[in-house]
Amino acid sequence: MESQFGLLHMWNQGDLVTRAVALFLLAMSMASWIVIIVKGLAIRRYKRLTRNVNAFWHSDNFTAGVAALGVPTDNPLRMLALEGQEATAHHRKSMPQLHDTLDLSDWVTRCLKNTLDEFTARLQSGLAILASVGSTAPFVGLFGTVWGIYHALISIGDSGQATIDRVAGPVGEALIMTALGLAVAIPAVLGYNALVRGNKAILARLSSFAHDLHAHFVTGARVQAARTGSGATAPTVVTMKQA
Numbered sequence: 143m144e145s146q147f148g149l150l151h152m153w154n155q156g157d158l159v160t161r162a163v164a165l166f167l168l169a170m171s172m173a174s175w176i177v178i179i180v181k182g183l184a185i186r187r188y189k190r191l192t193r194n195v196n197a198f199w200h201s202d203n204f205t206a207g208v209a210a211l212g213v214p215t216d217n218p219l220r221m222l223a224l225e226g227q228e229a230t231a232h233h234r235k236s237m238p239q240l241h242d243t244l245d246l247s248d249w250v251t252r253c254l255k256n257t258l259d260e261f262t263a264r265l266q267s268g269l270a271i272l273a274s275v276g277s278t279a280p281f282v283g284l285f286g287t288v289w290g291i292y293h294a295l296i297s298i299g300d301s302g303q304a305t306i307d308r309v310a311g312p313v314g315e316a317l318i319m320t321a322l323g324l325a326v327a328i329p330a331v332l333g334y335n336a337l338v339r340g341n342k343a344i345l346a347r348l349s350s351f352a353h354d355l356h357a358h359f360v361t362g363a364r365v366q367a368a369r370t371g372s373g374a375t376a377p378t379v380v381t382m383k384q385a
Contacts, residue, residue: 157293161321163286167279171326174275177268178333185340188265191217192347194313199225199354222254226355229253247360261348265341269334270378276330283323290316300312 157276194211198219211220294313321362325373 145256158230158321159289161376162287163282163289164322167282167286167319167322167326170275170279170282170328174272174326174330174333177271178329178337180335181268181337182340184265185337185344187345188218189340190342191219192351193378194219194296195347195351218257218344219351221261222257222352222355225253225257226250226352226359230359247356250356250359258345258352262341262345269337272330272334272337276327276334279327279330280320283319283326286319287321288314290319337376 191212197210198207201210204223207222208220211217211223229250229252230246233246291313294316
């Protein structure tokens with residue numbers, strides 16, 4: 143038997159505004175879960191791709207290193223490596239007067255930064271949806287609650303009776319809207335925080351890789367810190383031949 147306090151009963155008894163609020167919350171929930179799943183899978187894939195950094199630096203030449211980074215064209219490591227190579231080649235082919243205006247280090251830095259900024263924008267796309275859902279869903283549910291209580295009070299006033307059995311049903315159905323708003327907002331907020339942490343981890347690895355690429359294209363070697371026996375750090379140089 144259908145419960146008089148269930149969601150289906152609320153839907154059947156609700157008016158156009160109540161149903162519109164419920165559908166709007168459902169759309170917000172679906173949008174947030176789609177973003178969480180899609181961006182979560184993307185972060186997982188990017189983290190797996192960033193594990194190929196060591197294979198890149200241990201390659202015999204630059205072409206083999208790019209191949210070791212992976213085949214996908216949207217691989218951020220591959221994009222940074224190719225952008226750095228293209229920037230270096232472009233600078234070397236420029237006229238000597240241009241060298242006096244912008245040196246190789248500044249030019250490579252600018253090109254790598256542009257690539258990082260473009261990937262960062264793509265990585266963070268969709269997070270605005272989660273932020274909007276997390277901040278507005280409780281108020282949308284509260285609006286449905288206020289609207290339902292208003293109609294409940296109107297119904298009670300028309301009947302002239304305010305017994306508990308007449309109040310509990312309509313008010314309980316109205317409060318369900320608040321619970322639905324929270325049920326939509328909480329996963330959106332948690333998903334937003336998790337995706338932001340994942341994005342920061344990926345961007346930190348990419349920034350470190352871009353720093354090493356800058357050193358490689360400017361000086362011809364990657365400079366990294368290695369632990370000595372006394373616990374201090376000493377610079378070591380990893381060279382890679384240009385194909």
